[in-house]
Structures are given as C-alpha cells and as structure tokens.
Amino acid sequence: MDKFIIEGPTPLQGEIAISGSKNAALPLMAASILGDSPSTLDLIPKLRDIYTFNNVIRVTGTKVDFQEDENRLVIDPTNLSHTEAPYDLVRKMRASFYMLGALIGKMGKARVSLPGGCAWGPRPVDLHLKGMEAMGVDIDLDGGYVVASIDGEEVEGGEYTLDPSSVGATINLVLAAAKRAKKFIIRNAAKEPDVVLLCNMLVKMGADIQGIGTDTLTIRKAEILKGVEMSNDPDRIETGTFMIAAAMHPESDLTLTGCKPEDLGTFPKHFKKLGVDLTINGSTIRIQSKNSVNPVSVKTEIYPGFPTDLQAQWATLMTQADGESKVTDTIYFDRFSYVPELNRLGADLKVEKNRVTINGKTELTGASVMSTDLRASVSLVMAGMAAKGTTEVLRIYHLDRGYENLEDKLNAAGASIKRVQE
Ligand code: EPZ
Helix, strand or coil: CEEEEEEECCCCEEEEECCECHHHHHHHHHHHCCCCCCEEEECCCCCHHHHHHHHHHHCCCCEEEEEHHHCEEEEEHHHCCCCEECHHHHCCCHHHHHHHHHHHHHHCEEEEECCCCCCCCCCCCHHHHHHHHHHCCEEEEECCEEEEECCCCCEEEEEEECCCCCHHHHHHHHHHHCCCEEEEEEECCCCCHHHHHHHHHHHHHCCEEECCCCCEEEEECCCCCCCCEEECCECHHHHHHHHHHHHCCCCCEEEEECCCHHHHCCHHHHHHCCCCEEEEECCEEEEECCCCECCCCEEECCCCCECHHHHHHHHHHHCCECCEEEEECCCCCCCCCCHHHHHHCCCCEEEECCEEEEECCCCCECCEEECCCHHHHHHHHHHHHHCEEEEEEECCHHHHCCCCCHHHHHHHCCCCEEEEEC
16 A cells, blocks of 8 residues: 655745546446447546446446547447446445446436445435336335335326435435436536536436526436537645645745636635635636635535535644634535544544534644545645645555646645655
8 A cells, every 4th residue: 555755844836737637427327228229438537436436337338448648438238238337346436326227217226335334324314215216217225225216118207305414315316307308407416616517418328407507406307318429627635635735835936727616616705704805806716825824624424515525635734723613514524534633633523413613823843743634634634735844645545546647746746745665
C-alpha cells in the first residue's frame, strides 16, 4: 500500500486544472448500456472507481474502451447478454449498484449484488428497492443479491417519494424507468448536478424526462435509446476541496481552471465568510488568502446546500480559524473518522452525535496518520500541507479512488508531497 510523505507548511500558489467528476461519470457510464449503439463519454477521470466500474460493465458482455490519454470512454452495449453484477466487483464500489436500474432498463431483468452492508444497514439501498417495487418491478433478495425482473416488456409505473432524498436512488430509478415505465413520478428527487447531467444525457439518447433540475421527475418510457456523445462535468467536489486547501495557508494564491462554478450551489456563499478573496470568472476560480480565516460554522444539506462531501475538508480548515466553529452533517451521521487523526496532528476537535466542534486556531505538527475514506484522506493531506514538519498519510489507495493525479497537481502549486510504496 502506498503512503504520502508531506513536508509543511506550504502555501498553494499557481494553477490547477480540475478533472472530470467521478460522481457524475459513473451514472453516464451506466446510462450508456441503455443505448442500442455505442456511446462516447469525454472528460472521464483516470480513477480507481472508473476502472472498477469499467470491469463491472464488461461482465455483461458490453465492450468498454478507455482511451486514457484523451480521458475518453467508448461503451458499446450491442453484445450485452449477461444481466449480472457480481459481489467481488460491486463490493469494491457502491455505485456499481447503478447496474440494477441500467440492466432492468436494458434487459428487463437483473441480478446485482448488494453493496457493502445489507439493504437496510449502513449506506442502505432500501429506497432504491422500494422505488423499483412502486414502479412495478419484482424485487427479491437472494444470498446477498437483488434479483429483479419485470413481467413483459414494460411496467405501469406510478410514483414514489424519496424520504430522505437520495442521489443514488434517484439515479437508479431514472435508469430503470427510461425504457420500461409507462409513466413514473419520483418526488423529493435529488437535484445534484450529477443527476441533471444524467437526465440530459438520457434525453439526448431519446428518453422522455420532465422536471429535470427540480425535485419532481416524470419519466415516460421511450421505445428506443440511441448511443450518443456526452461530455462529463468538471468535479465540483475536487473544486471545493482545492478552494478549501488554498485557504488553509495565509499566503496562498491559487487559480483553478476548467471549473463549473454554478455546480457549487451555496458553497461559495459560505466560503466568502472566511475572509479569503474569491474571484469567480467564467470557468476560472482564484483564491487569494491573506491571513487566518474566520471561524464559519456550516451544516450539510442536499443540493444546492453545503455538500457532505466537503464536510471533512471544511472541519480541517476550521482548525486554522481564529475561534470556535461547528460542522454538522445532516446527510451522514457518522462521517467523522478523520477527527482522531487530525487530533494526532495537534488539532482540537470534539464529536457529539453528528456535529464536530472545532477549537481554532491550533498549530498542526507533522505525524503519521491513517486514511479511512476518500474525503477523510484528502483532509489529512490538506492538514499535512499546513502542519509544521513531516506528515505521513497511510493507505492512500482511498485517495486514488477519487482524486486524479493529486500529488502532481498539488506539487505543481507549491506543495511537497512524495508518494512512497509501503
Ligand atoms: C452519493 O452517494 C455520492 N456517491 C456520495 O459521494 C455523496 O456523499 C452522497 O451521494 C450524498 O451527496 C456517488 O455519487 C457515487 P445518497 P449515495 O443515497 O447516492 C440515505 C464521495 O465521497 N439513504 O444520496 O449513496 C443514506 O444513508 C461519495 O464521493 C437511505 O436511507 O448517497 C444517506 O444518509 C461518498 N436509503 C442519505 O440517504 C437508501 O436507499 C443520502 O444518501 C439510499 C440512501
């Protein structure tokens, strides 16, 4: 397993180009198998999760050609014959569960392994399954697999209200309904840009979806969906991560290029309260810090609210704020595994239920810390770049799932990060 050795403190100065979005790419890849001809996807990042999903899709007999140097994926589903997504692949990446909706849409049946945990355990998929049943899909659980089928070529549809709103369940239900449901309404649907991009691609393929960008989606089945060319969105979470990383140091001057600022929702509003200069100009975002940041408490919400995927990064920044702040996660109540690791670096964070209280400003001193999940890991890298001395971040395979060329990008902007084989 690889680790990072980071020398700090270093400001971030210079330019970083934002990669394609991991969380937007995965649904586009799933949608591609619904077509009756090949689809070409651009701005696809070279990430572990993309390679994993390529292999999941290949199991069905679909041809997947990843032209890595061009960040281009060509997916040809014309020989798709096998309607299964096996446990040994699905367990590596939860979003493989999108194969349930895609295979029901494509073939009218699917046998897909449950992602980690059970249908109703941590990171449940109960909303996916109840929504499918409401649509008229037969759902059985068999030895850790969901076995889905429909009677005939189509289902009546109907409607289903997501409570809570769920990005994954919205995606899965849209994928299943696009070719199979006479009329299906999803209420309290997720409005994340990832969902909007998926719906726009499906409409380009020939789907009939009303209410795109709102919390009520109405889908009416299309007989044929054709393969298309589609460009992925830039990664809004990578963008927010680097904005926060720049604010960690009082002498940063970082320009992010290839951004899609409108996908950041209300995040810039919170960011401006830090007292850091933020200039948004088309697809370019410039962050110029001048001294310590203000303490700014935040609460995560569904889009366009403060994203849960930036919660750990924000709490890490608050260790450098002059004063106390609180970060509350209303989406995931247990997404605080980074806290004990930050405290090892000298931070002062206390977790109570789904809220962390940060006592700033604390000076961070380098130490060895352990990555536990994707966003916690990048927070430890950010802390290492702000800490005095040497920080070792272990198990950085978590990072390779969701941040393309992370150390190259940060080193080109003044960081000192070395990747070492463990
Ligand atoms: C997507 O996960 C993202 N993953 C997550 O990003 C992100 O944190 C999350 O949306 C919220 O924005 C991908 O896009 C691949 P949800 P998803 O279903 O779809 C509960 C990252 O770091 N729920 O919107 O799995 C669930 O427990 C990842 O890139 C149910 O109760 O999230 C959570 O509390 C991490 N039953 C809430 O809904 C269900 O059937 C939101 O989850 C489904 C979800």
